[in-house]
Amino acid sequence: MGKENGKVVVLDFWASPYAMRTKIALREKGVEFEIQEEDLWNKSELLLKSNPVHKKVPVLIHESKPISESLVQVQYIDETWTDTASLLPSDPQARATARFWSDFADKTISFEGGKKIWGNKKGEEQEKGKKEFLESLKILETELGDKTYFGGETFGYVDITLVPFYSWFYALEKCGGFSVETACPKIVAWGERCVERNSVAATLPESEKVYQQVLKLRQIFGVA
Numbered sequence: 671m672g673k674e675n676g677k678v679v680v681l682d683f684w685a686s687p688y689a690m691r692t693k694i695a696l697r698e699k700g701v702e703f704e705i706q707e708e709d710l711w712n713k714s715e716l717l718l719k720s721n722p723v724h725k726k727v728p729v730l731i732h733e734s735k736p737i738s739e740s741l742v743q744v745q746y747i748d749e750t751w752t753d754t755a756s757l758l759p760s761d762p763q764a765r766a767t768a769r770f771w772s773d774f775a776d777k778t779i780s781f782e783g784g785k786k787i788w789g790n791k792k793g794e795e796q797e798k799g800k801k802e803f804l805e806s807l808k809i810l811e812t813e814l815g816d817k818t819y820f821g822g823e824t825f826g827y828v829d830i831t832l833v834p835f836y837s838w839f840y841a842l843e844k845c846g847g848f849s850v851e852t853a854c855p856k857i858v859a860w861g862e863r864c865v866e867r868n869s870v871a872a873t874l875p876e877s878e879k880v881y882q883q884v885l886k887l888r889q890i891f892g893v894a
Contacts, residue, residue, distance in 0.1 A: 676733035678703035687834035688740040689728035695744040697869035699751040772831040778806035788845040811854045836861035840877035841884040
């Protein structure tokens with residue numbers, strides 16, 4: 671049995687944009703996998719054992735060996751299942767550019783960045799969070815330009831990094847009182863194109879469901 675045929679399990683939380691990256695990559699590659707849904711307030715022994723440093727989802731378990739961090743997982747998936755098109759460009763310069771923009775998106779369009787919006791009541795801190803979020807999104811929109819995907823006509827690494835947060839836009843808009851589409855129409859159109867892909871449609875949750883989860887989080891953090 672080849673390495674690419676071993677059992678694959680994702681330790682997941684359905685609303686985690688980071689876990690969505692891993693599932694999209696696996697589906698793009700046509701890899702069958704099992705999902706173990708985690709209770710983030712009562713983490714399983716398997717999760718704590720598999721990711722002892724961060725104790726966070728997602729964890730990709732392949733052949734009983736755990737791999738942590740979503741972008742590390744996406745690269746591992748790309749390097750392990752090579753029968754389908756690569757998620758990264760073959761040209762070294764284009765590959766480096768994709769990694770740069772993926773890193774930028776990972777650092778600026780993040781759960782913690784979003785929390786500055788949904789985790790604050792209306793006021794100075796929330797306004798600062800909205801400003802930072804939209805400024806970063808506009809930089810990404812400039813890089814996207816008129817291309818179909820960030821890699822041109824090919825859906826790939828940067829798209830996988832960013833598109834999970836498309837499912838969070840509605841919740842951020844509702845909590846922050848703004849419109850992503852008004853500020854970044856090309857990003858929203860790109861997100862709509864991505865959702866037409868089976869890998870993305872099968873992974874991203876409904877925006878209303880994410881919003882209801884965010885309302886629960888606001889109650890937990892005493893924001894509501």
